[in-house]
Amino acid sequence: LAKTTQPISMDSYEGQEVNITCSHNNIATNDYITWYQQFPSQGPRFIIQGYKTKVTNEVASLFIPADRKSSTLSLPRVSLSDTAVYYCLVVRNTGGFKTIFGAGTRLFVKA
């Protein structure tokens, strides 16, 4: 399974767009890129998933270049409630949900 590298922490202000970039140089053909959000003392929650190009849902966008060795999670107009840890995961589409959780990126949104 490919390991991921992402910034340890980021600061932002309410209303700004936040982009968190993740590198996954050893991603395999049958791996998907998935982002989770975790609030203190809660379980992680799925945000978005993609394989290539761009994926958008009601909370975020995910940009994946053609070589798939990196990805960028984009959170539009963040609010204080978006303060959380964000995990970038590479997940294989066989063999059950097996992935490597790194320390994630701690996002602090300020007023």
Place this chain on the structure above:
Amino acid sequence: SQTIHQWPATLVQPVGSPLSLECTVEGTSNPNLYWYRQAAGRGLQLLFYSVGIGQISSEVPQNLSASRPQDRQFILSSKKLLLSDSGFYLCAWSAVDGNTEAFFGQGTRLTVV
């Protein structure tokens, strides 16, 4: 809809005491089930996963064990807790044919004193 229940939310146990954490899933059949542990400020470490009743795979050697007595029930146990067993324990499930997304419970904060 599917839901996952995990209890208790917090637990304080003395060193050497036994442990039993329970997780149940509703609204799905034959899920894959997982136990994770999270140390403070760290990522999640996979401890056990199960693809069916009585089928348990251990990812790391440790003082803990897991059992799956029923299809949607997953139990994490220890006969004698160590201080190093303290942490945030999370149960999760994924669909049998959905390997790229897992759904997590609310977690149990275990403090061994």
